[in-house]
Amino acid sequence: MQIPELFPSMLERVLAEYSEGTISDFIPDSYTSLPELQEHMLYPCVGGTRHLHNPDSFAFQDLECYLFLYTSGGQGVIQSEGDSRMLDTGSLLFWDCRDYLLLRPVTADWTVRLLFFSGNLAHIYYEEICKLCFPVFSFSEKSTAFDNLRRLTEFGQITSPHHAIEANRLLTDFLSDLLINLHAGQLDKKAPPSYLQKIRSLFDTQYQQAYSIADLADSFQISRYRLSREFSEHYGLSPVKYLNSVRLSHACSLLETTSLHVHEISSAVGFDSVTHFIHLFKAKNGMTPTAYRDGYRAFREIDHE
Secondary structure, X not given: OOHHHHHHHHHHHHHHHHOEOOHHHOOOEEOOOOHHHHOOOOEEEEEEEEEEEOOOEEEEOOOOOEEEEEEEEOOEEEEEOOEEEEEOOOEEEEEEOOOOEEEEEOOOEEEEEEEEEEOOOHHHHHHHHHHHOOOEEEOOOOOHHXXXXXXXXXXXXXXXXXXXXXXXXXXXHHHXXXXXXXXXHHHOOOOOOHHHHHHHHHHHHOXXXXXXXXXXXXXXXXXXXXXXXXXXXXXXXXXXXXXXXXXHXXXXXXXXHOOOOHHHHHHHOOOOOHHHHHHHHHHHHOOOHHHHHHHHHHHHHHHOO
């Protein structure tokens, strides 16, 4: 029996012991994995969107996995041994489920995205992140980070090595981004200059627009060289590479969820050349946009059989 197939019953049993609420409101959708690969990779166990209602509470511990919990709406409180935190809309909790955790809605409806996952390397990311902060983060639903989380929580059945590798890649990228952002903050204790925060926000939310580094630099009355250097120092990528990464992530989402042609997707995410888009997409994902869509659809067809 594969670990993800066993996990829902394990989670339900633990919730029944510690919780005071309707357990069916909490249990996410089951996933499957490939036992010959899960020993070496990160893999999802269960995930999905759930609505938790006040005054219910849900608690668990001694589960050999990790949790991402993102608040899409409302507010909730988490309680662990000797600590209590409020989770507002846009906050993400990363948790080692071996430790006790209680979740309690504060508002009438607390909407959360849940992803329980496992894998041999998960503890390394968790320990490194905990060295730097309590593992709660904030980001917008318009951000690339949220788009990656959405894809993870909707991943579903793993039916081939390629599918398992894609799940591992998404989890690895997501965890690496969290850790890199924290390390960047440690390297420079000062917050990024306001102009960098504004530029990054533009890239995250208005990535479809055409940008010129020279024009951005002029608008903030700094040199283009300073802009590129400071952006790279704070965010780990040059402005152009960061913007392209955001665009490519959203392109993956459009390939998965729409029937738009490749040239339409290229234009929709902000590329002015479909050839350039295909080249960058293949360099990042190891395949063309068309191959990516065909593979994704094949997986989904198997999922629904």
